[in-house]
Each structure stands twice: as C-alpha cells, then as structure tokens.
Amino acid sequence: MQSGLTQQALERAIEYNELILYYQPKVSLLDGRVIGAEALVRWNVGEGTILSPSAFIPLAESSGLLHDLTVRLLDQVVGAAVTVKEKIPDLALSMNVAPNDLQSKTISKRIEHFLDQKIIDADDLQIEITESAVMGNFEQIREDIVRLTELGIKVLMDDFGTGYSSIDRLSQMPFSALKLDQGVVRRMGTSRQNLNVVKSSISMARELRMTSVAEGVESAATYHFLMANGCEEAQGFYISKPFALEDFISFAESEHSFDGSQIGRIHQTVHNVLYHRKCLFDVVFCDRIGAKACLPSVVDPDINEALEQSRIGLWYFGVGQQLSGMAPFDSLEQPIRDLHKLSHEILYREYGDSNGDKQAAAVSRMNSLVNQVVSLLHDLESALLLMPEDSSSGSL
Ligand code: C2E
Ligand code: MG
Ligand code: MG
Numbered sequence: 001m002q003s004g005l006t007q008q009a010l011e012r013a014i015e016y017n018e019l020i021l022y023y024q025p026k027v028s029l030l031d032g033r034v035i036g037a038e039a040l041v042r043w044n045v046g047e048g049t050i051l052s053p054s055a056f057i058p059l060a061e062s063s064g065l066l067h068d069l070t071v072r073l074l075d076q077v078v079g080a081a082v083t084v085k086e087k088i089p090d091l092a093l094s095m096n097v098a099p100n101d102l103q104s105k106t107i108s109k110r111i112e113h114f115l116d117q118k119i120i121d122a123d124d125l126q127i128e129i130t131e132s133a134v135m136g137n138f139e140q141i142r143e144d145i146v147r148l149t150e151l152g153i154k155v156l157m158d159d160f161g162t163g164y165s166s167i168d169r170l171s172q173m174p175f176s177a178l179k180l181d182q183g184v185v186r187r188m189g190t191s192r193q194n195l196n197v198v199k200s201s202i203s204m205a206r207e208l209r210m211t212s213v214a215e216g217v218e219s220a221a222t223y224h225f226l227m228a229n230g231c232e233e234a235q236g237f238y239i240s241k242p243f244a245l246e247d248f249i250s251f252a253e254s255e256h257s258f259d260g261s262q263i264g265r266i267h268q269t270v271h272n273v274l275y276h277r278k279c280l281f282d283v284v285f286c287d288r289i290g291a292k293a294c295l296p297s298v299v300d301p302d303i304n305e306a307l308e309q310s311r312i313g314l315w316y317f318g319v320g321q322q323l324s325g326m327a328p329f330d331s332l333e334q335p336i337r338d339l340h341k342l343s344h345e346i347l348y349r350e351y352g353d354s355n356g357d358k359q360a361a362a363v364s365r366m367n368s369l370v371n372q373v374v375s376l377l378h379d380l381e382s383a384l385l386l387m388p389e390d391s392s393s394g395s396l
Helices: 007-015 057-061 066-085 100-101 108-116 131-136 138-150 167-172 182-187 192-207 218-228 245-253 263-288 291-300 311-316 318-322 328-352 355-383
Strands: 018-029 033-045 049-051 092-096 125-130 154-160 177-180 211-214
Touching: 007 033, 007 049, 007 057, 007 066, 018 066, 018 092, 018 245, 033 245, 049 100, 049 311, 066 092, 066 100, 066 125, 066 245, 092 154, 100 108, 100 131, 100 138, 108 138, 125 131, 125 138, 131 138, 131 154, 177 182, 177 192, 182 192, 182 245, 182 328, 192 211, 192 218, 192 263, 211 311, 263 311, 263 328, 263 355, 311 318, 328 355
Parallel strands: 033 092, 092 125, 125 154, 154 177, 177 211
Antiparallel strands: 018 033, 033 049
16 A cells, blocks of 8 residues: 555545546457456546555555445446447446445445436446455355346456355356456466466356456467457457546547457357257266256256357357358357257256157267267368468457
C-alpha cells in the first residue's frame, strides 16, 4: 500500500470521483475481434500521479470503504457501457467485485435496476470475482453468483490457478468463464509441466462449459499457443495496456490484425465428443453391472439438453458457423444431430425397459457416429492448418 494514504483521503476521492476506470481490451482468439474490456480502477491523485489498485484497494477493504467504491464504479461502468454501445455493438465490459460486496445485495439490486430501466442489457456487463475469494465462503458466494446469473449477468472466475478450487466445487458454481491467472500464463513458457497446467485448465473450462480467458498475454508466442490450444479469449499487454474510455473506444473502432482461429476450439470439441461417448457408456456399463444407483452422477448433462445447448452445439451453431461453406464443417451437421438423437435413445432405453439387442445395435451405431464426427473434425482442423496464411487469420 502507498504510504501516506489515509482513509479520509480515500473517502474524499470516492466522493469527488477521483477514482477512474481504465479499460483493457479483450480479444476473441477464435476470430481476432475485440469483444470487450475489463474495467480497472485507478486513483487520480493529481499532478499527473495515477495510483494502481494495489496501492489503495487494501486500504479500501480494511477501512470498510470498498463497498462505496464498488457502487460508484458500477455506476461508472454502466455509464461507459452506454457510451460504448452507442458507437460499437456487442462489446461487454467486465468489472472486478469483491465477494463481500455481493453479500449486501446492493450491487445486484443496482444491476437489476439498470436492467429493469433498460439502461443496459445483461450482455453489456460482466462481473469478475477472484478464485481465492470465492472458495473462502463457498455457499454464500454461490447464492450471490446465482442471483446475478438469474439476471442474465455473466460472472467470471478471475485469477484461476491462484486458489485451491476443486473441479467439484467449480462445477457447482455458475461461472460463465475461467480467467487463467497471469502468473499461470506467464510461467507457461518455462516448463512442460507449466504448459500442461494451462492446457488442462482450458480443457476443464470446456468440459464445464465455461469460456476460457487468458490474462497477462504479453507475447505473440503466448497468444498463438493459447489460440492453438482452444483458449477462447485473451487479454494482456501484447494486445494492449488498459486505456482511458475514449482511447479504448478508438482502439475498438480501428482495424486490427489480431490473429484468430478456431483450430484449437475444434481440437477441444474432439475431446468433448469422446468424453460424451464415455459418459454415455458409463451409464450403460453401470446398468449392466447392476449399479443403477450410480447413474445420476455419471450422466453427462449434454444428453439431457437441446442440441443447441450441448457443448458441440454451442460451438457448431454458434461461432462455428463462421466456417460454414467448408466441406468438413457442412458435413458435420447431420452426424451431430444423429449423435444427439441416438444418445437420448440409449439413455432412455437404459432408464426404461432395457432391450439388450436394441441397445447393442445402438451402441455400435454410436461408435460409428462418434468416429465419423471425430474424423470430420480432424479434417476441418487440417483444412484450417493448411489454409494459405493470409486467409487463415482474421475470421477463420
Ligand atoms: P485483475 O482483475 O486480475 O486485473 C488484471 C491486472 O493485470 C491489471 O492490473 C492489469 O493492468 C494487469 N495486466 C493486464 N495485462 C497484463 C500483462 O500482459 N502483463 C502484466 N504484467 N500485467 C497485466 P491492475 O489494474 O493493477 O489491477 C490489479 C488487480 O486489482 C486486479 O487484478 C483486480 O484484482 C484488482 N482491481 C482492479 N480494479 C478493481 C476494482 O475496480 N475493484 C476491485 N475490487 N478490484 C480491482
Ligand atoms: Mg479481473
Ligand atoms: Mg486477473
């Protein structure tokens, strides 16, 4: 903490709006577009001195001022979101909120008010909460996050890799995204083990149907590795430092040549399909060995949902559509639909009157469909890989 900073000075700063937000762009690694920004607080103490959050957030916390500060910043972010939206559609601004701030419900009520009054849409604003804070008071924080998600607000887990969240706890939290901590991202180049931490975090996010976001991306090498491995969003000095609002808007409005590719996302989809098959086969297997009681815990949630909401459907009918026109992509639609339908059949037969012969035929058909889908995904991956350089960046 900066020496000489007092509670009174901070109180005044909050009251006189000396706390300002800078905006650091986030880019989609799937298509290279600027998709939004993270709002980061700064204290403009005058005479050209701007303090970063580590200099005063601890004071705000210990003196009980953090809540007031967050409420003011929320109003600022919402104002910024309105300004941004007038100029550029479809950008989301995220802000950092401490879990204690959520407990009082003032923040969620205020967000609800902004939504009710149609000042912003739920897609315009996101909330970031750090991993270590989340795991401290799990049940309470879960309730607070659920309240926000019920309003349609996306909540991101920040600094993932610095806390000790288990996959079990993580899966119980309705986070929309995992933001890999910048330390984790930075260390990735130093050893194979650290690289694997990043790769498996991306895979885990995908299995939990969360978007993976990397922060602290400082080099082209890091950017491209993340892209090749299916990380979906990136933020860091390689893309840009945090800006004042008007500079962020100019940045987002100008033409950029950030690379983007779905190649890593397709690779993740191969994993998802194989995992889906495994989950379904677990159900059949448990039934065969007379262990029906274990079924609910092994059923892959994808099976119970509409195709468009499944992991493969979210990609195929979402951002994947940018690849429409490529033969392997277009050929995927029917087998994906068949796979989904067949998964239902297999599952309902297991829960109902299992008919051994029919189930055996379905399982074998399942195998050929999975092989077909995986093979087409590999063809698509190769087609993207071998694409001429100038057309493999940008929208592909
Ligand atoms: P964070 O939310 O993880 O934000 C990312 C931090 O990493 C920011 O530092 C950002 O400037 C920095 N950063 C971004 N890209 C790079 C990079 O490529 N390399 C390096 N070395 N650093 C990068 P900042 O702005 O100093 O914020 C630090 C932390 O303070 C934030 O971490 C967040 O936890 C907290 N914070 C920031 N704004 C707020 C706020 O409005 N409210 C609360 N409660 N906390 C905030
Ligand atoms: Mg953050
Ligand atoms: Mg962070």
